[in-house]
Amino acid sequence: MSDTEKKTVWAACFSPTGTTKKIVNALSDQIAKTFDWEQKNFDFTLLDARTGSPSFTSNDVVVLGMPVYAGRVPNLMGSYLRSLVGGGALAVPVVLYGNRAYEDSLIELRDILEEDGFCTIAGGAFIGEHSFSHILGAGRPDAADMEIAAQFGAEICGKLRRDTQEHPVSVPGCTPYRNYHQPADQQGNRLVFLKDKPKTNEDCNKCGLCIKLCPLGSIDKDDPSLVSGPCMKCGACVKGCPKKAKYYDSVPFLRHKQDLEELYTNPRKEPEYYL
Known part of the structure; x- marks a missing residue:
């Protein structure tokens, strides 16, 4: 990459409880500061923010993060994600999950971005406090996670310096994607709470x-x-x-929350990233 080639780094995310945003911001900050590039934020968590989207181009690097819901990209966000126009921008898909499993979420997000016209050059799966719980993934991403995010960011910068932009990045997952995780109790009885509300x-x-x-x-x-x-x-x-x-x-919701905490609080899962 030419030293004079300036890009804009975007921190883009859907992050209702702020955990995804923490990782996305750290990565985008590191890339922008390393190359002295302009940085912009695109937080599309709230409904009003999803009335449109930036016009991305090949002069952009977009770190785009999503939480993992039931092992996949949140289904209610799929249509909006597919409406983005990549315009040849380089992209880093990032997913945050609550210490259970990220399953096919990362490969799904990568595929959506590629279909949108982004060029995915790296991808990562990090852990954040579970949206249902204060116990599962408590306090994460924590200092140890942020250290790994810094390592990931440094390797992204190294790849950008080498100007190796083959895509899509290879990440784990199944195609066709597995179904969304179906909650069940420890006896195998399905727990249904999709329509329950706070x-x-x-x-x-x-x-x-x-x-x-x-x-x-x-x-x-x-x-x-x-x-x-x-x-x-x-x-x-x-x-x-x-x-x-x-x-x-909701009894099924609370049963599922308890089972998640009993089954997945330990062992601690560690972030994974791919370039």
Whole structure:
């Protein structure tokens, strides 16, 4: 790569609880500072941010991160992701999962970006605190994760210096993709809570923060106890409420949460990356 060739580095993400954004920002910061390139942010977590998208070109490097839901890219975000126009931009797909498994999410995100016209040159899977739990992946990405992110960032920069831009990057996963993970109890009985929504307790002071945090715009603007639209169980309202007023009381949901914590809190999974 020519020393005079300037690019713009984009930190792009869907990150309802902020864990994906932490890794994406770290990687994009490192690339931008290494080459003294301009950096821009494209956080499309909230509904209003998804009314359009930047016009990417071959002069861009896009680090794009998504959380993993049931081993895949969140299904409610698929249409929007497929509407992006890569324009030949270099891309680094990154997924964040809650210490269970990332399954086919990384290869799926890579494929979506390639189909959109991006050139994927690296990819990574990192661990973040699970959207259902404060125990599973607690506090992650933590300092050790950020050290690995820094190593990944350094290797991305090395690849950019070498101007080796073969794509798509090779990442683990199955094609065709496996079905979304179907929750079941430890006896194998299926747990169904897809249509369940968070409840609101008496501690709610109607501050409206949950309304602003909901990535689907599903919480009623006049009465935050009402969830009129779909719920993707992202954890934004539950984890973001300063009064701890949002919660789930669905028996299947709570059973699944307990099983996840019992089965997957240990051993600690470590980040993986590919170039």
